[in-house]
Amino acid sequence: MTLSRAWVVLRKDLALGPRSPIFLYAIVLPVALTAVFQLAFGSLFEPAPRLAVVDEGSSSITAALREMDGIDLTLLDDADALRAAVEANDHDGGLVLPPGFDESVRAGDRPPLDLFLSGESYAANRLILTVTTLDLVRAVDGGPPPVQVDLVRLGSAGLPIGLRLVPVIMMYALFIAGAFLPASSMVDEKTRGTLTAILVTPARVSEVLVAKAALGSLMAFLVSIMTLWLNSALGANWPQVLVVVALGAVFSSLLGLVIGSLAKDGAMLFTIVKSSGILLFGPVIFYLFPDWPQWIARLFPTFWMIDPIWRVAVLGEGLGQVWLTIAVAVGIGLALVPVIRVLSRRMLTQLASAS
Amino acid sequence: MTRQVSRVAIVAAIVRKDVREFSRDTLYLVLSAVGLVMFVGLFYLVPDTVEESLTVGIQQTGMDELVSAYQAGAETDEALDVVPVDTAEHLRAAVAGDLEVYRTASGETVLVGPGAAAQAPEGSTTVTVDIGIAFPVDFVALTTAGQQPTVTVYTDADVPSEVQDAMTSVVREIAYTLSGRPLPVTEATVVLGTDRTGDQASMRDRLRPMLAFFVLMIETFALSSLIANEILNRTVTAVLLTPARVGDFLAAKTIYGTLLTGGQALLLLAAIGALTATSWGPLLVTVLLGALMFTGIGMITGSAGKDFIGTLFLTMLLVLPLLVPTFSVLFPGTAAGWVMAMPSYPVIDALDQVTSDGAGWSEIGPGLLGALVWVVVIYVAGVLVLKRKAETL
Numbered sequence: 001m002t003l004s005r006a007w008v009v010l011r012k013d014l015a016l017g018p019r020s021p022i023f024l025y026a027i028v029l030p031v032a033l034t035a036v037f038q039l040a041f042g043s044l045f046e047p048a049p050r051l052a053v054v055d056e057g058s059s060s061i062t063a064a065l066r067e068m069d070g071i072d073l074t075l076l077d078d079a080d081a082l083r084a085a086v087e088a089n090d091h092d093g094g095l096v097l098p099p100g101f102d103e104s105v106r107a108g109d110r111p112p113l114d115l116f117l118s119g120e121s122y123a124a125n126r127l128i129l130t131v132t133t134l135d136l137v138r139a140v141d142g143g144p145p146p147v148q149v150d151l152v153r154l155g156s157a158g159l160p161i162g163l164r165l166v167p168v169i170m171m172y173a174l175f176i177a178g179a180f181l182p183a184s185s186m187v188d189e190k191t192r193g194t195l196t197a198i199l200v201t202p203a204r205v206s207e208v209l210v211a212k213a214a215l216g217s218l219m220a221f222l223v224s225i226m227t228l229w230l231n232s233a234l235g236a237n238w239p240q241v242l243v244v245v246a247l248g249a250v251f252s253s254l255l256g257l258v259i260g261s262l263a264k265d266g267a268m269l270f271t272i273v274k275s276s277g278i279l280l281f282g283p284v285i286f287y288l289f290p291d292w293p294q295w296i297a298r299l300f301p302t303f304w305m306i307d308p309i310w311r312v313a314v315l316g317e318g319l320g321q322v323w324l325t326i327a328v329a330v331g332i333g334l335a336l337v338p339v340i341r342v343l344s345r346r347m348l349t350q351l352a353s354a355s
Numbered sequence: 356m357t358r359q360v361s362r363v364a365i366v367a368a369i370v371r372k373d374v375r376e377f378s379r380d381t382l383y384l385v386l387s388a389v390g391l392v393m394f395v396g397l398f399y400l401v402p403d404t405v406e407e408s409l410t411v412g413i414q415q416t417g418m419d420e421l422v423s424a425y426q427a428g429a430e431t432d433e434a435l436d437v438v439p440v441d442t443a444e445h446l447r448a449a450v451a452g453d454l455e456v457y458r459t460a461s462g463e464t465v466l467v468g469p470g471a472a473a474q475a476p477e478g479s480t481t482v483t484v485d486i487g488i489a490f491p492v493d494f495v496a497l498t499t500a501g502q503q504p505t506v507t508v509y510t511d512a513d514v515p516s517e518v519q520d521a522m523t524s525v526v527r528e529i530a531y532t533l534s535g536r537p538l539p540v541t542e543a544t545v546v547l548g549t550d551r552t553g554d555q556a557s558m559r560d561r562l563r564p565m566l567a568f569f570v571l572m573i574e575t576f577a578l579s580s581l582i583a584n585e586i587l588n589r590t591v592t593a594v595l596l597t598p599a600r601v602g603d604f605l606a607a608k609t610i611y612g613t614l615l616t617g618g619q620a621l622l623l624l625a626a627i628g629a630l631t632a633t634s635w636g637p638l639l640v641t642v643l644l645g646a647l648m649f650t651g652i653g654m655i656t657g658s659a660g661k662d663f664i665g666t667l668f669l670t671m672l673l674v675l676p677l678l679v680p681t682f683s684v685l686f687p688g689t690a691a692g693w694v695m696a697m698p699s700y701p702v703i704d705a706l707d708q709v710t711s712d713g714a715g716w717s718e719i720g721p722g723l724l725g726a727l728v729w730v731v732v733i734y735v736a737g738v739l740v741l742k743r744k745a746e747t748l
Binding site for chain 1: 386387405408509511512513523525530541550551587667
């Protein structure tokens with residue numbers, strides 16, 4: 001194998017690659033996923049009780065609710081619209097505060113308090129909204145509470161959902177740029193016949209594969225660093241982060257070579273992605289749910305690729321603390337090399353019989 | 356010498372060719388099966404229960420009736436799961452995670468760890484106590500006497516602020532009640548819609564329509580790639596040199612595409628237990644509509660794409676936006692207007708209603724009519740694009 005010939009193939013891919021929509025997709029996807037996951041899906045994993053309020057006066061209850069963390073407050077203008085929205089489960093609860101409500105409470109008139117709860121809301125959310133509302137009404141009534149409550153917080157807060165989503169986005173970035181890009185490039189060259197054309201030149205299949213792996217590694221590295229930066233996970237230990245990301249990029253490109261060698265056409269490529277997708281993305285689910293038995297995640301090969309990145313980039317650990325995980329990842333990567341060799345021979349046979 | 360061959364036979368022959376091509380490729384066949392198995396595996400991996408109550412450790416003396424009354428007085432007794440703990444120190448240790456908490460079959464709480472039991476009783480289940488309330492011994496006496504006792508709420512730092520606030524409010528409300536201060540309002544709580552307390556849709560329930568839809572969607576990539584290959588390799592031209600007409604070719608692709616996408620989706624629905632005696636009819640029609648919709652998209656992208664990458668990109672452009680409505684299933688409440696206007700929404704909505712709520716024809720009928728309109732538009736567009744491409748080759 002001559003590296004100079006591999007470099008020629010890589011240079012061709014780098015020159016022609018940006019014309020391919022997959023390059024654009026590999027760059028845009030992490031940005032889009034960061035926006036979608038951080039803005040939309042954070043609320044899926046840590047949903048706050050949703051309360052709609054129609055305040056026909058200017059109640060201090062509404063002002064207090066605005067100040068509260070953990071209650072998703074929506075102000076509506078119409079009581080009928082509130083009822084309809086609560087019934088549709090657009091809100092867990094709805095509160096209608098008539099004009100002069102606060103004055104009426106202070107005057108001891110015991111005005112009616114209409115609290116609507118959605119039939120589909122969780123029992124815990126109903127309890128939270130009910131007791132919170134009653135507590136705020138008591139505050140309007142005034143006077144010191146008959147009990148002093150000391151709140152003692154124990155332990156340290158866990159990682160916010162925004163950070164726990166980073167492995168999901170990183171896995172997509174690594175897979176699309178590192179694995180899917182070289183795999184689709186190989187399939188494209190097979191279906192167009194350009195791979196056969198390259199192989200009738202002095203270039204060997206191993207040199208083509210090295211070039212494709214280099215292309216995937218380079219793109220995966222750049223896109224992953226961009227993803228970490230977008231998610232504010234590129235900290236002071238960035239030199240160590242670069243090392244683990246580089247290893248992850250090489251690992252994903254090796255997976256790309258396996259997929260690209262195995263798939264003879266586009267339909268096969270998607271079938272492989274479909275059938276192996278859960279195996280590839282399985283471990284990142286466990287970062288979202290830290291209460292799940294974490295040992296299961298270690299059964300997935302890609303865990304050993306993503307975990308060093310998670311621990312070094314997000315948790316701030318050093319390379320010395322993740323060396324064992326890196327060693328396993330390197331071991332799996334080395335084990336993939338003979339697999340790729342066998343598959344590339346099979347690919348050559350297929351190309352020869354097709355031409 | 357010519358032999359008259361029926362159109363049906365010609366279409367069947369083309370479909371047989373496609374199916375044979377599919378089945379000859381053992382790897383493709385195995386991977387398709389593995390893909391379905393993986394989806395089914397994922398389905399059974401996801402929890403099928405919903406934790407909708409707050410588990411609260413309570414340490415108190417002489418307040419059994421009061422706590423029970425408050426628990427029952429909560430909006431539903433599902434809301435509060437009270438775990439009695441013997442001492443404030445034990446409660447603090449349990450919340451801090453220094454003691455493990457177990458509940459026996461008879462409902463008794465057993466603490467395991469330093470200064471408590473050595474091991475959990477057989478058959479007991481573990482309970483996570485993230486928040487706890489420690490009432491002082493003389494709480495009732497002091498409160499009724501108009502004095503202000505101090506109650507400690509222990510909370511894990513991870514417990515959401517609204518839960519911490521709510522538990523503080525619970526303590527205050529108990530004290531207000533004991534001190535004879537009634538609510539300063541006439542409270543009227545109304546539950547709107549079907550009360551699903553204790554019968555909430557779990558993540559597994561929500562995953563059912565999503566998985567079926569994903570299978571339909573992914574097979575579109577395979578179908579568009581297959582059509583693109585036929586065009587690139589001029590197989591279409593070869594087929595049209597036989598007595599087959601363009602219409603036969605299109606009919607065969609429709610049948611094959613619908614079988615490829617819809618067949619796998621139905622297999623998946625059967626494997627995850629969604630096909631029941633009452634649901635199979637509505638699901639069959641919904642999946643058929645979805646399969647036809649994606650077959651139409653596969654025809655458009657397969658015939659318009661010049662090569663594999665072009666086909667892939669075009670398919671992504673058309674298919675990925677259609678994925679958006681599937682996420683509306685995960686979030687509670689009504690989907691946004693623009694989401695409901697998307698072609699895939701009626702299909703995913705019907706799948707969700709049938710698999711999660713057990714809806715029948717009357718509930719999903721109007722939505723399916725909307726889906727039918729979209730299917731006709733997309734499928735006709737697909738047929739016209741592919742027909743034009745086949746005729747110009």
